[in-house]
Amino acid sequence: MSNKLNYSMSLAKPDAQNLSMIQKIAVFLGIAGLFIMILALLNVDFPNKAIFLTLSLGLIIIGTVIFSRDAYLKKTEGIKNDGVWFKSISSKGILAWATGIILTGFYIVLYFYAELLGQGSNGEANTGVISLFDPLSQLLSGRPASQWFVYGTLYTVAILAFGYKFMLKYRHNRYEQLRTASVMFFQLGFAFLIPEFMARLNESPQYNLPYYDLKSMWPLNYYLFDSWSINGFLSSGNLGLLMLLFGVISIFVISPILTYKYGKRWYCSWVCGCGALAETAGDSFRQLSSKKLSAWKLERWLIHTVLVFSVIMTIAIIYSYLGSDPNKYWLTRPVFLISIGVFLTLVFALIMIFKRNELGKDARYGAIGFFVVITALFAMHFTGTTDEIFLIKSSNLRSAYGLYIGSIFSGVIGTGFYPIFGNRVWCRFGCPMAAVLGMQQRLFSKFRITTNGGQCISCGNCSTYCEMGIDVRAYAQKGENIVRSSCVGCGICSAVCPRGVLKLENDSMKGRINPNEILLGNDVDLMDLVNQK
Amino acid sequence: MEHIVIIGNGISGVTTARHIRKLSDKKITIISAETEHFFSRTALMYVYMGHMKFEHTKPYEDWFWKKNRIDLKFGFVSSIETKSKTIYFENNDSIQYDKLVIATGSKSNKFGWPGQDLKGVQGLYHKQDLDNLEVYAPNNKVCKRAVIAGGGLIGIELAEMLNTRNIPVTFLVRESSFWNGVLPKGESEMINRHIKNHHIDLRLSTNLKEIISDENGKVKSVIIEETGEEIPCDFVGLTAGVSPNIDFLKNSDIETNRGVLVNRYLETNIKDVFAIGDCAEQREAIGNRRLIEAVWYTGRMMGETLAQTICGNKLEYKPGHWFNSAKFFDIEYQTYGWVFSKPKEGHQHFHWKHNDDTKCITIEFDSETNVFLGINTFGIRMRHEVFDKWLTEKRTVDYVMQHLVEANFDPEFYKHFEKEILSTYKSQLQTV
Known part of the structure; x- marks a missing residue:
């Protein structure tokens, strides 16, 4: 560590000099593992790919494990944030920018130039780095690898290796350990292995299941209702129907119940794959999220716009999938549109009637605005003003969403920019799923972060380490519980608090939000006088 | 206006x-x-x-x-x-x-030690102290050893700070145990051990006699009162209160x-x-x-x-029940009500310490009425609101021990110690 804030972009003094000998060896091992992949990328044809792939992934994992053990196990249990703002990688120094650029480049290649990775097209065999992964893919699903298999494997390896690191870092904190074990489990099982096994099922002609991350829900999983996806489910017998049903029940039943009981954290920081990467590999960047009020404003507009976009896109997709002939299938276009309209109006009306006072001014205007626009589009359709449901062809809407939101926002910006904007950029500004869960968390949930009376010393550790950019301190120093739609319940604010002020918990809805002008510990009469107003 | x-x-x-x-x-x-x-x-x-x-x-x-x-x-x-x-x-x-x-x-207090105004000698209170710390103790090459004089909250914080930059620290504490004018013996001794676990050279019952200057008016070493030992150092933290x-x-x-x-x-x-x-x-x-x-x-x-x-509503300053908090390296400390280093006359202490030597509580109560007077808690977070209420309601120590779980404020899934505390309490001094 240079012990100076990294203002300079100088190349002269990277941080490596502060690593211990063991850590240097660990870094070397990890880079050696990556180097094998780079060689493969440059079309070095390894003789026995299975061995070299194992070696490559093994070295990366072993390097991370050795590094973590040396970094954390030699110290007493406790908060390990020493030097975070002195290290180039975690304080937007030269290493951070370099990593950001490499990651962004990787995502651009992955999404738009997969042939550079060696993706074989038109039935040709894979080459390059993708071919290196062929043995593993063959083993799991019996198919050759694809760019998405390479990505999924690396993604899972990152979560497992850095998850281990995170668990050592917080080895005094069981909440963090359990949460991390949970995301590691869901990533490895639900997001990685099960879909590969489903692909094996598809070898049989009775099955045509879409590649489907079981824990991934609409609207995060925006392609759930795409025609190929629906067709896949419907042509896969009872299992397919069951899975489609599960997808729909997840959205309308399971998720609302769990969010009511535990807050959106049950998904965002315990199950979700995006969250899993953010919490493990992205942990070193959580302090980079902006806590400015202006960032919060941007967040609210952006995330809800994406939500509206994804809702409109999905409605349009399903609309074009359905026929208009009532004899063919009970769910016709008009029935579908009307029921969606009734549902949205109901949700909107309920919030406006019962929770109006809990919404900020701009939230009210925003909600009314969005509602009016959607209603107008519906009306135009039914009055025959336009043929297209939302003025644009649904397929265009779908591909625009897939490109701008699905690929560029969540991948390139969301993950590529980890080292610059923090590890939850996508979750905070873009994820429509987070927006839905967040709305419920803010209005109908037992979850809150409780503030411990008057104990806050306004130090700012909680706000600094909030990956979602919530100014936790602003609430804690008012003795006010934190009830924010964006909170993913990672629990780090509570962990880093040096005075034991914050506790994540599920309790009754009553008195969940309790702003206090005067905190506990002062004159009782004065507290009554000021706080009861 | x-x-x-x-x-x-x-x-x-x-x-x-x-x-x-x-x-x-x-x-x-x-x-x-x-x-x-x-x-x-x-x-x-x-x-x-x-x-x-x-x-x-x-x-x-x-x-x-x-x-x-x-x-x-x-x-x-x-x-x-x-x-x-x-x-x-x-x-x-x-x-x-x-x-x-x-x-x-x-x-920061300066009690007239010779050399107390030398370069590299300072307290830790103002933003300027932080800036000076970056000048005189930025790393362990510029500052090969630091000496801290004064065993209170700022002293231990300064020790923790210097420790994160791998600067060897000698910590001079006048008392026979860390902060024992405030903390009861069991707690104070646990913190002594915790300090040493962080490789701090903790010197109890040791006073600073003099700070020696080099030729540039910067600190070169300190002399210990009791032994006359000279400790070479590049930085001296004066943390004997404010x-x-x-x-x-x-x-x-x-x-x-x-x-x-x-x-x-x-x-x-x-x-x-x-x-x-x-x-x-x-x-x-x-x-x-x-x-x-x-x-x-x-x-x-x-x-x-x-x-x-x-603003026209003339009010007396009436603080409620005493509370405070601190953190000693990795161990959090909270206190509600009054616990004195030795029980006041007519009062009694109940002390429980976990085997891992990082968690303990001390409760002070009235020997005659059994009324609960205060608690020090180390390594276990407790709810301010609950203790404030119990102090107002003048609950007995038995009531507090039976209901301790209501006051727990540790994160979810943390191990609970209330049962262990209660059984220790019962075996030590069951009063009902």
Whole structure:
């Protein structure tokens, strides 16, 4: 560590000099593992790919494990944030920018130039780095690898290796350990292995299941209702129907119940794959999220716009999938549109009637605005003003969403920019799923972060380490519980608090939000006088 | 429009300003010679440790002050003329006030040690102390060893700070055990061991005799009183407490002792002049409290109270049940009510310590009535609200022991110790 804030972009003094000998060896091992992949990328044809792939992934994992053990196990249990703002990688120094650029480049290649990775097209065999992964893919699903298999494997390896690191870092904190074990489990099982096994099922002609991350829900999983996806489910017998049903029940039943009981954290920081990467590999960047009020404003507009976009896109997709002939299938276009309209109006009306006072001014205007626009589009359709449901062809809407939101926002910006904007950029500004869960968390949930009376010393550790950019301190120093739609319940604010002020918990809805002008510990009469107003 | 001038932009002064703004439209000016904007003093350590940047210690964004019409003036007050209600600055500038709030906080104690003003010798209180620390102890090459004199909260924080930069630390503590004027024996000794576990060279019952200079007027070594041992070092932290920062009032009519003397309304002897926070000294003690309380929370509470008085709702300063908190390296400490290092007459202690030597509690209670008087808790978080309520309701120690789980504030899934504590309690001193 240079012990100076990294203002300079100088190349002269990277941080490596502060690593211990063991850590240097660990870094070397990890880079050696990556180097094998780079060689493969440059079309070095390894003789026995299975061995070299194992070696490559093994070295990366072993390097991370050795590094973590040396970094954390030699110290007493406790908060390990020493030097975070002195290290180039975690304080937007030269290493951070370099990593950001490499990651962004990787995502651009992955999404738009997969042939550079060696993706074989038109039935040709894979080459390059993708071919290196062929043995593993063959083993799991019996198919050759694809760019998405390479990505999924690396993604899972990152979560497992850095998850281990995170668990050592917080080895005094069981909440963090359990949460991390949970995301590691869901990533490895639900997001990685099960879909590969489903692909094996598809070898049989009775099955045509879409590649489907079981824990991934609409609207995060925006392609759930795409025609190929629906067709896949419907042509896969009872299992397919069951899975489609599960997808729909997840959205309308399971998720609302769990969010009511535990807050959106049950998904965002315990199950979700995006969250899993953010919490493990992205942990070193959580302090980079902006806590400015202006960032919060941007967040609210952006995330809800994406939500509206994804809702409109999905409605349009399903609309074009359905026929208009009532004899063919009970769910016709008009029935579908009307029921969606009734549902949205109901949700909107309920919030406006019962929770109006809990919404900020701009939230009210925003909600009314969005509602009016959607209603107008519906009306135009039914009055025959336009043929297209939302003025644009649904397929265009779908591909625009897939490109701008699905690929560029969540991948390139969301993950590529980890080292610059923090590890939850996508979750905070873009994820429509987070927006839905967040709305419920803010209005109908037992979850809150409780503030411990008057104990806050306004130090700012909680706000600094909030990956979602919530100014936790602003609430804690008012003795006010934190009830924010964006909170993913990672629990780090509570962990880093040096005075034991914050506790994540599920309790009754009553008195969940309790702003206090005067905190506990002062004159009782004065507290009554000021706080009861 | 009435002009309220507050000298000092710490938690006391800023709380006063914020509440006055909530209650009124008065003109408010905050003066500081330390930093342009309010920051959390207790967080300075985290800046040196690299957990935060200085900007993170500011609880309000910089636009906050203008938006709330709180004027900030950067300048050093040299004197106050209370007859003409004028404040004079070092650069001969001056401003007028209608009401004046003195909230200038503390400065580090220096007890006349030879060499105490050398370069590389300092306390840890002001932002400037943090800046100097970066000059004299930026790493273990510039600073091969640091010596800390004074075993209190700031001393142990400074030890933790230097430790994060791998600077070897010798920690001189006058008492026979760390902070044992405040902490009961079991707790104090547990912290001794915890300090040593962090490879700090802890020297108990050891006094600083003298600080030796090199040829450039910078510290070279210190001499130990008891043994005469000379310890070479490049930095000396003087952390033997703080005292009110009120030298600028020497020639004014405002009555002072160690601090600015105030009554229960936080009024000084001069009309329209008030003093709050670390620099205020109560004329008569409030309960078991000290006359001068250099604590974040009391500064804030005085600010909350004084704002009412200034805005026409004259209120006595009536702090509720005592509470405080700190962190000793990895061990968090909270206290509610009064636990003394030795039980007061007619009182008794119950002490429980976990085998891992990082968690313990001590409860003080009345031997005769069994009324619960206070708790110190280490390594287990407890709820302020619950203990505040139990203290008000004068619950017995038995009740507290039976219901301890209600007070637990540890994160979810943490191991609970209430059963173990209760069984220890039953075997030690069951009273019912």
